[in-house]
Amino acid sequence: MSETETRPAPMTRPIPPPAVSVETKPFWDAAAEGRFLIKRCVACGQAHWYPRTYCPFCDSGETVWEESPGEGVIYTYSVMHRSPSGPYAIGYVTLDEGPAVLTNFVGVAADGLAIGMRVKVQFQPTEGGPPAPVFAPV
Numbered sequence: 001m002s003e004t005e006t007r008p009a010p011m012t013r014p015i016p017p018p019a020v021s022v023e024t025k026p027f028w029d030a031a032a033e034g035r036f037l038i039k040r041c042v043a044c045g046q047a048h049w050y051p052r053t054y055c056p057f058c059d060s061g062e063t064v065w066e067e068s069p070g071e072g073v074i075y076t077y078s079v080m081h082r083s084p085s086g087p088y089a090i091g092y093v094t095l096d097e098g099p100a101v102l103t104n105f106v107g108v109a110a111d112g113l114a115i116g117m118r119v120k121v122q123f124q125p126t127e128g129g130p131p132a133p134v135f136a137p138v
């Protein structure tokens with residue numbers, strides 16, 4: 001790339017407001033404070049995503065909220081080039097705690113992502129709802 005060539009702009013796109021339920025309200029309340037919560041099962045010890053009352057591994061109803069640093073690596077991603085708001089990327093992040101999170105990537109050009117890249121959660125405002133978790137390179 002020559003020095004006069006400009007880099008593509010970092011991706012961003014509007015995110016519709018998430019559906020908040022009684023089960024997920026603690027997650028969205030924490031998100032509004034910039035904190036990222038996951039659920040962990042008391043019975044089997046495994047962390048899971050998305051947050052839900054019953055453990056997807058052992059069906060126990062004994063699950064607790066846990067604050068996560070929201071760090072992990074890109075497992076896979078896909079760049080959508082044809083979009084009214086410009087290119088954007090979605091994909092899965094494998095959190096350091098183990099669960100895989102389907103998410104949007106921000107703060108990086110479309111050609112700047114790579115499988116295995118370290119990323120960290122950020123919260124992006126939504127259109128009238130609580131902020132949504134998105135991930136950006138560390």
Ligand SMILES: [Zn+2]
Pocket residue numbers: 041042043044045046055056057058059060
């Ligand atoms: Zn369990």
